[in-house]
Amino acid sequence: MATISGDPIARRTGEADLRRPRRVPPPHPVSRWPWLWLVVGAALLPFAGLQTLVPLTAWVAPVFLMRFTRSRRPVVGLPVLVVAISLALLVGLRGGFFPVEDGIGYYVFVAGLGLGGALPFAVDRLLAPRLTGLSRTLVFPAAVTTVEFLSTFVSAYGTAGSAAYSQYAGLPLVQLVSVTGIWGLTFLVSWLAPVVNQLWERGWSAPGGRTPTVLFAAVLAAALLFGGAQLAFAAPAAETVRVAALAPDRRLSELAYSAPAVPPGDAAGRAAVRDEYFRPVLDELFARSEREAVAGAEVIAWSEAAARTLEEDQAAVVSRAADVARRHGVYLQVSMIVQLASGTGSDGGPVNENHAVLLDPDGTVVWDYLKSRPVPGDGHDPGPGVVPTVDTPHGRLATIICQDDFFPGLVRQAGRAGVDILLVPSSDWRGIAAWHAQQAPFRAVENGVALVRPTRQGISLATDGQGRLLGHKADYDLASDQTLVVSVPTQGNDTWYARMGDTVAFASALGLLALTGAAWRSRRRPGGDAGTARTGSDQAERPAPVDGLPAR
Missing domain, CATH: 1.10.1760 (Arp2/3 complex 21 kDa subunit ARPC3)
Structure with missing residues (x-):
């Protein structure tokens, strides 16, 4: 230990040094950022x-x-x-x-x-x-x-x-x-x-x-x-099938969804709404479906909510679709919002149902799928949450509807079932159109399935099981025709995610x-300190510096 000399000046200086602690600089600079x-x-x-x-x-x-x-x-x-x-x-x-x-x-x-x-x-x-x-x-x-x-x-x-x-x-x-x-x-x-x-x-x-x-x-x-x-x-190496993905005519669709309320007890009023608002878009969709069947499409799928119909007319719409499928020997999936006769709103039950109905070349109903995960406020209850599948000459088909694709666990049913082509009829609005279309192909890659997504008010697209874009139609607000025709692989591939x-x-x-x-x-460890690390030799090191806070 150093001693202070007998010199009074030195003594006074040393005493002053002992009494006044030195200003110690901070251990690291404090960030201003x-x-x-x-x-x-x-x-x-x-x-x-x-x-x-x-x-x-x-x-x-x-x-x-x-x-x-x-x-x-x-x-x-x-x-x-x-x-x-x-x-x-x-x-x-x-x-x-x-x-x-x-x-x-x-x-x-x-x-x-x-x-x-x-x-x-x-x-x-x-x-x-x-x-x-x-x-x-x-x-x-x-x-x-x-x-x-x-x-x-x-x-x-x-x-x-x-x-x-x-x-x-x-x-x-x-x-x-x-x-x-x-x-x-x-x-x-x-x-x-x-x-x-x-x-x-x-x-x-x-x-x-x-x-x-x-x-x-x-x-x-x-x-x-x-x-x-x-x-x-x-990469997928299989035969392909011609698929036509149809979204409704924009003007006619807007007409259908501008229809006035249809009271359940007014048969004449309901018939008038059907003829003026609902029938035009249905006629146009069936005409285009027949045109695509003649052109060689073997699978035809409508977008979600492509048509709107009354509950009492649902069977007639399905029968008409069966006739088209049978006459042209195609798989036809029609998607529609069915306005319930007894619907009273959110406080008293659903006002509609969201259907995707697949008809085979014999005109037989293969499935009638109800949307499993409706958007809040859509007016319908969720379906049972079972993804339907069917074996066809063009591979195994399955379907979900729109927002169902935000739920990987639901869609994984298709991967586990060995589905080859997943139909995803959808309906968006302008704000989410691109965003939703970017997310849908993730379900294709997760499950190794080709994905066909006909979309009302959004982007229609198709990908293979690795997410490659096979078809893309983003002109719903511009073009008069809303038909996407693509060739889709008929064989998917197994994925680890579908299993695990x-x-x-x-x-x-x-x-x-x-x-x-x-x-x-x-x-809780004695002497433990937040941010204190130990080296490989178990020797404590300085606490990690954090901008804006002095190290302890």
Whole structure:
């Protein structure tokens, strides 16, 4: 220990030094940027999962939002994040994107979505600082995947808006869903944010920074290599069948859906509505169906809600369809909204039913499928949720209707049944047309089925079992003819997802529970400190610096 000399000046200086503590610089510079990271991340969000999809933003936006939440105390950062996500959703949901009426209920709905979007960041903020190395980067993707999966059990919209759908344009990467379902792709997209933040906080050379980065890069490369190999070496190689996908004439369809209310006891009034509003679109659809049958189509499918009919006329419409199928020797699926005679509205029962009826070349009704997952407010009850199938000379056919395709578990029935061609009659509106069309092919890849999607007020398309676009018609608001004719492979392929189901989603949920337990044990360990990592020699290292907060 140094001594102070007898010199009075030196003594006074030394005493003063002992009395006045030195100003110690902070252990690391405090960032002034966290609010900028919030703005950048929130600005990217509207393009990451809603109607204007830019695939890269789904990877990048969470990076900046996580940088913000890890830089602020939870009591401040997380409520601010909920507000930021909700504001971004208001931009993304513009133009009547969801069928929710404007008003206080709409804003409560958006705030609920914002809270759900912020939940994985909250889990990361609370658990990740108490973990080390690779496990620290797994909290967020496991939380995102778990939240998305659990929401399918309570949300009327199923998997709509999943992070996986943002990658619709990357066909090699989309092939991953044939093994893991969308859950593996959701996990992969979400994993980038904690990996980048790990590097941001610790650097490449620090313990815990290199391994997650290398592993993430290896998994991403493996997914791309697998997808590329699938597309190159396992492409569908089967005969094709000519399929005609019909959406109704726009003007006539608008006329049908502008019909006045039809009271159940007024037979003359109901007949007048039928003749003036409903019959014209039916006549036009049957005429086009016959034209396509003559031209060589062997399977003809109408869009969802292509026609509108009264309950007492339903049998006559089916009989007319059977006659067309029998005379031309085709499979004809007619889709219609049946206005119930006794329907009284949401308080007193359904007002309509949503049917897809398939007739075989003998004119026999193969199935009469009721939509399983109706959009809230559509006016009809859900069907039994059983996907029908039939063997034909053109492969095994099945059908679902529109929003049914947001529920992978429902559609997986087709994959397990070895379906070759899945008919998906749909009806959209302008705000969701492109967004919904981008998500539908994921069901084809998951189950190895060709998909034919005739769409009213939206985009009609067809893909093979690997998501390759076979036909695409996006001119509903412009063109007078709404017929898409495509040649579709008659043989599908088996997929791991059809066999294994949502294994990856369950594994993510269990993994999140395990990570929560590990973080809890770290908290209770004597001397344990959040963010304190241990090296391979079990020596404690400095706590990970977090922007805006001094290390402890």
